[in-house]
Amino acid sequence: MAYVNRPEWIIAEIACQYIGAISIPLYPTISPVEYEYILEEAEVKAVFVGGQDLYEKVTKAQPNVPSLKNVYTFDKSSGRTHWESIMSDGNFEAVEASKAEVKNEDLATIIYTSGTTGNPKGVMLTHKNIMSVVIETSKALPIKLGQKALSFLPFCHIFERAVYYSYLNKGITTYCTGTDNLGGDEGDLRSVAPNFFSTVPRLLEKVYEKIYNKGLALSGAKKKLFFWALSLTDDYEIGKTYGGLAGFKRKIADKLIFSKWREALGGELVAIVTGAAPCPAKIARVFSAAGVPILEGYGLTETSPTLTVNRYYDNEAKIGTVGTTIDCVELFIDPSEGDYAAGEGEILAMGDGVMTGYYKKPDKTAEVFKEIDGKKWFRTGDIGKWVDGPGNKKYLKITDRKKELLKTSGGKYVAPAPIESLLKENFLVENVMVVGDARKFVSALIVPSEEVLKDWCENNDIAYTNMNEVLKNDKVIDLYQRAINDINPNFSHVEQIKKFCLIGESWESVKADNSTAELTPTMKLKRRVIREKWGAQIDEMYG
DSSP: OOOOOOHHHHHHHHHHHHHTOOBOOOOTTSOHHHHHHHHHHTTOOEEEEOSHHHHHHHHHHGGGOTTOOEEEESSOOTTSEEGGGGOOSSOHHHHHHHHHHOOTTSEEEEEEOOOSSSSOOEEEEEHHHHHHHHHHHHHHSOOOTTOEEEEOSOTTSHHHHHHHHHHHHHTOEEEEOOGGGSSSTTSHHHHHOOSEEEEOHHHHHHHHHHHHHHHHHOOHHHHHHHHHHHHTTTTOOTTOOOOHHHHHHHHHHIIIIIHHHHHHTTSOOOEEEEOSSOOOHHHHHHHHHTTOOEEEEEEOGGGSSEEEEOOSGGGOOOTTSOOEEOTTEEEEEETTSSOGGGTOEEEEEEETTSOSEETTOHHHHHHTEEEETTEEEEEEEEEEEEEEEGGGEEEEEEEEEGGGOEEOTTSOEEOHHHHHHHHTTSTTEEEEEEEOTTSSSEEEEEEEOHHHHHHHHHHTTOOOOOHHHHTTOHHHHHHHHHHHHHHGGGSOGGGSEEEEEEOOSOOOSSOTTOOOOSBOTTOOBOHHHHHHHTHHHHHHHTO
């Protein structure tokens, strides 16, 4: 069953804050084993659940969690305790008295990280951690009283949770939904016509793939017009103005093509904020040029989450970066980690939003903090650098993940993230993972975009039976080889992809057969899992 946001979640969350309880948000897609691990470690006493499957997951874990005494359901069901049974009417004095006891420094929530390796860690965030970031982030968001927002990313992730608090802070109306309910003539984008929403890059990629495929399906003058308009987005930057003939061309493109894109997204969007994973510059550029600014931000669960954001106002945004630092945060690029000559290093953070530590894991907490000149910095694990941008300000550019650097058997370091990001700009590629650690050269596992590949096959007289069969076709293999040839010149010889393997199975954050998922709930690669699952294919590339 698809995940759908619901207001009951937020009501329960705020109620916990009012009485000083500590909330532990859980992803609905994690396994019963993970439920049991988190509930037991956090010594959870009560759980609020929605759907039938979630109730069963929790109650299955309950016998092994001594602290868990009560499970409340948002939906009424025979034999189960409905959450309204613990509500009281009009006891506002008691509520106010309880609120007065809660201090800024009190623990508000423990959020368990996705866990790309090993068991998840519980990030401890105080009320001050979260609210300091919410207040500062709200200043950058293009939302104001009377506007509407659509919320569909899971509230259990700190990104959407903090964005929702920003909605509350600005006093705007929020509609809860799920990703399966967004598109189409009857979808919530059209029915709600939001002014704002937050999303992850993969959803934007899928929207653009559909738009692009519709362009491919056109013929004659309409097809030429579509791709002519698309070509006008190549040099777009937020805040850039066009005059004369260039401006006239863009007005025509906007009236005939881009206005239809905006209509499909509800017609009232002011901007979209994206986070949780890197957004391909091409995607941000195309949507922004079409009149829907994409504002990319950056942060971690451990930083509540925002560290930087591209700002809507005064055009203080630069595509290809994650924006400027918010006011309650200080960042430092550690030259001892990364390419010092290129101005790169590990991004260190300090400020009101940084967590107090990992729950019951003092050793793990110590590992992620570093003292420099008497100051205690949080180590993000991301590599980045400062670049110049609008307003004579410095914008942060993420270049890699520190832990994901590969080292070939020749002793050369390779950053996979930039290679993967550039290859994913090709609509034929749904996902990709670069491999090569302790190997002679760099190679790649590529998951094709089935819908795009199917259309390509139909247009090239190739019979499409199923994904695994068509991936054996020499023309299809050559198609992906050409995609690799297109990006290889952007990298040094040692970084270039020498071999690749096409994978006929989509990588998901949750598997229908309950097998181990290849992606975290925030769509990051579980590299260890992928290496184990496709170990034979990797070995064959190096055979």
